[in-house]
Amino acid sequence: MLPSSYYVFLSAFVFSVGLYGVLTRTNAVVILMCVELMLNAGNLNLIAFATHHGGVAGIAGQTFTLFVLAVAAAEVAVGLGIFILVYRRYGTVDVRKPRLMRW
Amino acid sequence: MAEQALATAALLIPVVPFVAFAVILLGGLLPKERGFGGATSTVLSTASAGVSFALSVYVLLRVQATDASFVAVRTAWVEATGAPDLHFGVLVDPLSALMAVIVSLVAFLVHVFSKYYMNDEGENGLPRYYGAMALFTGSMLAFVFSSNLLMSFIFFELVGLCSYLLIGFWYETPSAASAAKKAFLVTRFGDYFFLVGVAGVFAAFGTFAYHGDGSLFDTAASAIEGNVSVLGVGAEMAVTALALLVLGGVIGKSAQFPLHTWLPDAMEGPTPVSALIHAATMVAAGVYLVARLFEFYALSPTALLVVAYVGGFTALFAATMALVMDDIKQVLAYSTISQYGYMMLALGAGGYTAAVFHLTNHAFFKALLFLGAGSVIIATHHKQDMWELGGLRRRMPVTYWTFLAGALALAGIAPFSGFWSKDEALLAVLRNAVNEPLLWVPFGLGLVAVVVTGFYTFRMVALTFHGEPRSEEAREAEEGGFAVYTPLVALGALAVFAGFINAVPLGIHALKTFLGGETFAEYAAETVGYVGEFEPSTALSVTALALAVAGSVAAFRLYAGADEPLRHRDGATARVLEKKYYVDAFQVWLAEDVTYGLSKRLSLFDIDILDGVVNGTSRVSLGSGEAVRRIQTGVVSHYAAVIALGVVGLVALVGLVGGWF
Numbered sequence: 001m002l003p004s005s006y007y008v009f010l011s012a013f014v015f016s017v018g019l020y021g022v023l024t025r026t027n028a029v030v031i032l033m034c035v036e037l038m039l040n041a042g043n044l045n046l047i048a049f050a051t052h053h054g055g056v057a058g059i060a061g062q063t064f065t066l067f068v069l070a071v072a073a074a075e076v077a078v079g080l081g082i083f084i085l086v087y088r089r090y091g092t093v094d095v096r097k098p099r100l101m102r103w
Numbered sequence: 104m105a106e107q108a109l110a111t112a113a114l115l116i117p118v119v120p121f122v123a124f125a126v127i128l129l130g131g132l133l134p135k136e137r138g139f140g141g142a143t144s145t146v147l148s149t150a151s152a153g154v155s156f157a158l159s160v161y162v163l164l165r166v167q168a169t170d171a172s173f174v175a176v177r178t179a180w181v182e183a184t185g186a187p188d189l190h191f192g193v194l195v196d197p198l199s200a201l202m203a204v205i206v207s208l209v210a211f212l213v214h215v216f217s218k219y220y221m222n223d224e225g226e227n228g229l230p231r232y233y234g235a236m237a238l239f240t241g242s243m244l245a246f247v248f249s250s251n252l253l254m255s256f257i258f259f260e261l262v263g264l265c266s267y268l269l270i271g272f273w274y275e276t277p278s279a280a281s282a283a284k285k286a287f288l289v290t291r292f293g294d295y296f297f298l299v300g301v302a303g304v305f306a307a308f309g310t311f312a313y314h315g316d317g318s319l320f321d322t323a324a325s326a327i328e329g330n331v332s333v334l335g336v337g338a339e340m341a342v343t344a345l346a347l348l349v350l351g352g353v354i355g356k357s358a359q360f361p362l363h364t365w366l367p368d369a370m371e372g373p374t375p376v377s378a379l380i381h382a383a384t385m386v387a388a389g390v391y392l393v394a395r396l397f398e399f400y401a402l403s404p405t406a407l408l409v410v411a412y413v414g415g416f417t418a419l420f421a422a423t424m425a426l427v428m429d430d431i432k433q434v435l436a437y438s439t440i441s442q443y444g445y446m447m448l449a450l451g452a453g454g455y456t457a458a459v460f461h462l463t464n465h466a467f468f469k470a471l472l473f474l475g476a477g478s479v480i481i482a483t484h485h486k487q488d489m490w491e492l493g494g495l496r497r498r499m500p501v502t503y504w505t506f507l508a509g510a511l512a513l514a515g516i517a518p519f520s521g522f523w524s525k526d527e528a529l530l531a532v533l534r535n536a537v538n539e540p541l542l543w544v545p546f547g548l549g550l551v552a553v554v555v556t557g558f559y560t561f562r563m564v565a566l567t568f569h570g571e572p573r574s575e576e577a578r579e580a581e582e583g584g585f586a587v588y589t590p591l592v593a594l595g596a597l598a599v600f601a602g603f604i605n606a607v608p609l610g611i612h613a614l615k616t617f618l619g620g621e622t623f624a625e626y627a628a629e630t631v632g633y634v635g636e637f638e639p640s641t642a643l644s645v646t647a648l649a650l651a652v653a654g655s656v657a658a659f660r661l662y663a664g665a666d667e668p669l670r671h672r673d674g675a676t677a678r679v680l681e682k683k684y685y686v687d688a689f690q691v692w693l694a695e696d697v698t699y700g701l702s703k704r705l706s707l708f709d710i711d712i713l714d715g716v717v718n719g720t721s722r723v724s725l726g727s728g729e730a731v732r733r734i735q736t737g738v739v740s741h742y743a744a745v746i747a748l749g750v751v752g753l754v755a756l757v758g759l760v761g762g763w764f
Binding site for chain 1: 735736737738739740743744747
């Protein structure tokens with residue numbers, strides 16, 4: 001069995017990739033995909049430590065992961081809905097275009 | 104149950120006019136066609152004054168018969184725990200009984216005269232006029248019967264309010280509106296001091312009561328006797344200070360120098376109102392208050408001297424201004440100020456009886472003179488300038504003869520009423536000046552004022568009634584009817600005979616006995632060492648009479664055949680007199696230039712510093728908000744970047760604190 005640190009490093013790597021994508025990309029769908037990466041990096045951490053500790057803590061970690069998956073699914077549904085509206089309004093899903101919510 | 108009847112009557116005297124006022128006031132709420140017209144309010148108000156007069160006479164007779172002096176009704180108004188209660192009470196004693204008769208009689212006659220002066224002239228706003236008159240009468244009567252200082256103060260203020268309403272009756276005229284305001288503000292200036300005095304009295308002695316055990320006077324007297332420290336100073340000093348503060352209100356109301364300026368302006372009101380204000384209500388309230396508080400003032404020689412000086416100075420000061428006035432009502436206004444000066448002078452010299460006596464006589468002859476002047480004014484269609492009158496004695500005999508009686512009383516010519524009381528006032532000063540040399544000065548002023556009084560009075564009589572008519576209106580003057588004759592004749596008779604109630608040189612002391620003047624004189628003798636009992640002085644009576652006659656005859660000879668040329672005066676003295684010694688100008692300067700200028704300067708503190716702080720705060724918030732809101736770009740990526748940076752920052756912070764590095 002691999003040591004837990006491997007999983008943590010992998011998780012950190014995936015999280016960073018996701019964060020980089022969120023900050024640099026302009027296409028809203030890609031940003032949403034990157035957010036998924038960040039969420040799953042978190043899930044990876046949870047699963048890794050659940051396995052590492054085992055027992056009650058392990059079950060709690062797995063339950064958390066399931067919750068996060070459910071929330072992520074909901075978030076995607078809402079996010080895509082918003083994007084469709086944005087697309088109808090602006091003809092693009094470039095996040096720099098909708099700039100109504102500003103000073 | 105005689106006392107019960109007396110108490111009820113005394114209570115009803117002020118209540119009846121108040122009820123009349125309330126009914127007239129509520130009548131105004133009715134729809135116009137069913138509301139009260141002038142006629143109903145005239146009847147209501149006049150009847151209320153008449154009823155009060157009848158009750159007052161009853162009270163006076165009962166008080167004289169039983170020598171009563173008690174608080175008839177006493178209800179707690181504010182009940183306090185740990186502090187004395189505040190009461191409303193009706194104080195029945197010789198002074199209030201006498202004053203109630205004067206007030207209600209003059210008020211009643213003025214009401215009767217008003218029918219001629221106001222109703223028959225077709226004035227508008229009669230319900231307003233009679234409502235205010237009823238309130239005026241009621242307030243003054245309530246003031247007269249007040250059983251404590253606080254209650255006096257309340258009704259004192261109400262009287263001031265009513266005079267404001269009535270002086271400004273013709274409020275469409277700018278001068279009347281401004282005169283009303285002036286009367287209100289000037290008297291209110293004095294009342295500030297009065298109010299402080301009232302509060303001070305309560306703080307010092309814990310009571311307002313005029314009568315009974317533990318009254319204000321007893322408490323103050325025993326405080327002085329026991330040499331107790333009151334309000335942080337010696338008791339005598341506290342009494343002096345409080346007496347002088349209360350005197351501020353008196354000076355304002357009784358139009359004494361330097362707060363006399365409102366009274367001549369108050370001539371803008373209808374003439375019957377002037378008669379009421381001058382003779383019985385507003386102006387009389389001040390002197391009545393000093394008489395009521397005489398036992399308090401008599402505890403402090405300083406306060407008494409101040410009263411005497413204010414009175415003596417005002418007596419001469421106002422009389423000189425009356426010399427040059429052209430308006431008949433203005434002459435009377437200044438004579439009022441001067442005559443109240445005599446009363447103050449008498450009170451200051453311990454002449455309690457003399458002051459009340461002069462107050463009584465003055466009420467009658469001054470009301471008479473004002474109503475006479477009112478009769479002239481209506482007959483000549485509102486001609487008030489004496490240089491446009493003249494020769495009226497043939498056209499208006501009743502007015503002339505009654506006016507002449509009033510003038511002789513005012514000038515102080517025997518045997519008319521004014522002579523006796525003025526003589527007694529001067530006598531009190533003369534006898535006490537022996538012990539208190541400082542009284543010689545006001546005595547001299549008062550004596551000189553006698554000749555001046557004679558002069559201006561007969562200048563007025565000569566110009567108005569003698570010589571040839573100097574205008575069309577004066578040539579065709581028509582005397583009014585019954586409503587004019589009744590008050591004039593009634594008051595004329597009083598001006599002739601009222602003096603005999605206390606003709607000291609003839610050995611008549613009826614008023615003194617009635618008022619208990621003896622007690623007051625002894626009281627003053629005990630506290631400040633005034634001469635309690637004094638002999639009449641024939642020399643003084645003869646001198647005063649000679650001076651009055653000299654002044655009167657000189658004026659009469661000078662003006663009875665006077666023509667236009669005499670009118671033009673351009674001497675320096677005349678100018679100063681016509682400018683009223685520049686007191687008015689000085690007060691305007693004080694208000695407009697000094698006070699307003701200073702206030703404007705002071706307001707800079709408010710504008711620059713206080714507002715500056717407030718405005719500065721808002722400017723900082725606005726400015727920083729303007730700067731900070733730029734981070735709201737509306738671009739999602741920017742927000743995400745800020746959040747990410749924030750997380751990095753937090754992690755770095757936790758790392759630093761946690762010692763990871």
